[in-house]
Amino acid sequence: MNKRRDLTVLVGGLGFMVQEYVGLIQKEFPALNIIPYPVLQESDASQVPAGIEKVDVVASFNAYPHALPRIEDLKWFHILMTGYEHILATGLIPKDVLLTTSAGSVSIPVAEVVMGYLLFFVKKFKASLENQGMHKMDRMLGQMRELHDRNLAVLGLGHLGKEVAKKAKLGFGMRVTGVDSLVPEFEYADRIVKPGELDQVLSESDFVVITLPLTPETEGMISAAQLKRMKPTAYLVNVARGEILDKAAFTAALKERWIAGAAIDVFWGDPTKEAVLDQDDELWDLDNLFITAHNATGTDRYIARTAQVFCDNLKRFMAGEPLVNIVRQR
Known part of the structure; x- marks a missing residue:
């Protein structure tokens, strides 16, 4: 010793x-x-x-x-x-x-941000904030949705993925599917499947959250083929690493409305750099993308x-x- x-x-x-x-x-x-x-x-x-x-x-x-x-x-x-x-x-x-x-160490704050993203989309908070800026009272924003009893796919059941699943299940009564090659069961996941079943899970999910580490196996894991599997009403969240998500396919999916929208707190490149998304990047201007500055951990x-x-x-x-x-x- x-x-x-x-x-x-x-x-x-x-x-x-x-x-x-x-x-x-x-x-x-x-x-x-x-x-x-x-x-x-x-x-x-x-x-x-x-x-x-x-x-x-x-x-x-x-x-x-x-x-x-x-x-x-x-x-x-x-x-x-x-x-x-x-x-x-x-x-x-x-x-x-x-x-x-x-x-x-950061699973709790990042999982809280994930649930905030989901609520931001289904409760139309962006439209309400825009109306507030115009001093406009509009109760006809369009039909809102609920998280309760919706299908959530969590890609990766490590520390963060488990915390997201727990909050989704206990806090919102969602139906949680974990996609993981190593975790056989988890009390807050209704089922866990292997990565080989990813395409089927994507086609069934209302929300998909990426919480995987970046490895040679996960790099580019979500490409055009996977994004096209998702429902046009579904939302994608990435709080893992940008490189897991093919950027060109992701941009096309949002612009062409393959999916309803997305939220990202991670980008492509060195995660310790501040400017990781060029100021002229077209992602900034997409109305169905919610971008936060890689600060979900920063509490x-x-x-x-x-x-x-x-x-x-x-x-x-x-x-x-x-x-x-x-x-x-x-």
Whole structure:
């Protein structure tokens, strides 16, 4: 059992977040040597902090191309978010280094946003807000719909998918179908099917929510063929990664009304960048698309929750126990 307490930890990310992370971690581990690195994405080697060579553990949003190669004996890299494909893509984490994520820490806020999207569509909130701006009282917005007893497909029953299914079932009495290759049953899913049955599920669903991780198997999983399977009255929600959804087919599906509408909080490209959808992208102007700025996770509890995931894992690491949320590098 490793009882070391003289570990050096590098904490990297946006400045204000790093400051809060350091405070929370130091509260649980007063003797820990912490190097703050208030940098989200490095621009050059001049930003690399002193003492980087002796770092044992990195807790960060990104893998740093200038800092990481200078660490002499990195043992563990923890990602302060749930996604990890952008870290793997850098090739900067040796395969003998432990790699973990903060999976499960943002399931509640993102699931709340998902249910908000569904209500936004079926209760015609957009039209009501537009009428309010015109000082117009119009009770004839068109017939609203209910979530109760509607078919919801949740693609991926990980932490987030399970939370979406739970809220849909308990809060709104929806009929929930999970699509997952690993989870055989879940108390808040009426049924769970394998990905091979995806097309059939899409044709039956009133709402489809993507909560899958981005992997070689899921990239481009929803293309034109799948979108054309959906009902013209159905809505699609993506809170996973943009690349799971074929962008050209998605744009066509909205413009040509293959589906009634969609909501997205994720885009195509590096998820840690702010400008991930060009200002002149035609998606901005589609009246049946609700876009939020990749901020479904960003509540007042984000830092505390992700810091706790790291701290709990750090206790395991110090005790020589297995870590949770391990990513297996291929």
